[in-house]
Amino acid sequence: MHVNQHDLPVKIDVPGATARQLPDFGLAEGPLAAEWFTLAAGTDIAPLLVGLPGDACQSTHIGYVISGALVVSYTDGEQERCARGDLFSWRSGHSVRVEEDAEVILFSPSHAHTVVLDHMLGVMGAAV
Numbered sequence: 001m002h003v004n005q006h007d008l009p010v011k012i013d014v015p016g017a018t019a020r021q022l023p024d025f026g027l028a029e030g031p032l033a034a035e036w037f038t039l040a041a042g043t044d045i046a047p048l049l050v051g052l053p054g055d056a057c058q059s060t061h062i063g064y065v066i067s068g069a070l071v072v073s074y075t076d077g078e079q080e081r082c083a084r085g086d087l088f089s090w091r092s093g094h095s096v097r098v099e100e101d102a103e104v105i106l107f108s109p110s111h112a113h114t115v116v117l118d119h120m121l122g123v124m125g126a127a128v
Contacts, residue, residue, distance in 0.1 A: 002080055002088040005064075022087075033113055035063075035106040039070065043098040046073075048120040054093055059113040061090045061106045068102025 008020035049055050054075045069083040075093040082088045083100075092112075106113075 002082045002086045005085045005087060008087070031110040032107045033110040035108060037104045037106065039068070039098045039102045039104065041098055041101050045120065046095040046097070048123045049095055050123070052116065052119055056093045056095055057116050058092045059108050059116050060092050061108045063088055063104055063106040066103035066105065068098065068100040070096050070098045070102050070104070072096055
């Protein structure tokens, strides 16, 4: 699920401050990791996920696209494009392909995403 920052409903609008809120946007389980990714156009993490259940990232994520654009593909065949200014909530069972150089902030369940990142490092041959 994704929504552009300007499409969030305005909750408070007073001189000098605007607060936008979309309740029930995503779920978090346990401690969260704060993550900042810089991704080049053409990056496709799918090959790095091979060997995980469904050959997909098994972590949920809530985040924001600072710049660029990427496509998230789910194991059920659904795809969504997230671009600059979008907030997103990705369910487990996904992969990411970068269309335009991107800066992305993620908040992810710490343990679940560390397992995925360590797997990716192992596939790349890096020390875990």
